[in-house]
Amino acid sequence: MINVSTPVYVAVGILVALGTASATTWLLPDENHVIPPPGVGGYPAKPVEPGQIQQANPQTVELGRVYFAQICLPCHGVRGDGMGEWAYRVTPKPADLRSTRVQSRSDTQLFDIISDGLVGTPMIGWKTQLSERQRWDVIAYLRTLPGNEESMQ
Numbered sequence: 761m762i763n764v765s766t767p768v769y770v771a772v773g774i775l776v777a778l779g780t781a782s783a784t785t786w787l788l789p790d791e792n793h794v795i796p797p798p799g800v801g802g803y804p805a806k807p808v809e810p811g812q813i814q815q816a817n818p819q820t821v822e823l824g825r826v827y828f829a830q831i832c833l834p835c836h837g838v839r840g841d842g843m844g845e846w847a848y849r850v851t852p853k854p855a856d857l858r859s860t861r862v863q864s865r866s867d868t869q870l871f872d873i874i875s876d877g878l879v880g881t882p883m884i885g886w887k888t889q890l891s892e893r894q895r896w897d898v899i900a901y902l903r904t905l906p907g908n909e910e911s912m913q
């Protein structure tokens with residue numbers, strides 16, 4: 761028997777069914793589901809402020825270490841202290857990346873320096889060699905450099 765309210769019941773029924781289906785889909789644990797880190801590469805999505813990058817995951821830091829070793833190490837040295845093999849051939853000397861001067865820069869400032877370089881110095885920008893994500897990985901690594909608390913410059 762069809763009366764006026766039948767379409768309403770049907771509509772409600774469909775909504776409940778859809779709701780249940782989607783709730784089940786979203787709530788049930790999926791063994792292939794990997795919980796994504798906050799933002800890209802384990803960083804909070806935005807904004808990137810000083811301190812936030814400490815939340816970077818170990819994998820990110822390790823990737824950053826590899827990129828550092830490939831590109832930055834010849835100048836900035838294996839410890840990031842600015843004593844790389846090429847350090848004595850460039851003027852001004854590569855910065856000590858553990859220093860207070862460098863470490864007190866915000867993540868965003870470091871990102872800009874690493875991307876665009878410092879005009880008129882051997883520190884060129886690396887954005888054509890390193891993707892945005894890779895530059896953040898390098899910064900995550902720079903934040904872990906040992907001894908950056910004691911080093912003053």
Ligand code: HEC
Pocket residue numbers: 828831832833834835836846850851852853854855857861862865870873874878881882883884886898
């Ligand atoms: C060819 C040598 C060279 C390479 C390679 C190089 N740098 Fe530099 N970098 C320098 C020099 C020289 C300076 C210092 C410029 C100055 O004192 O004005 C510097 C400065 C910096 C600074 C700024 C320090 C500050 O706060 O004043 C950062 C950060 C930095 N480098 C990071 C990196 C990273 C990360 C890489 C690798 C992706 C890299 N550099 C590769 C030579 C180099």
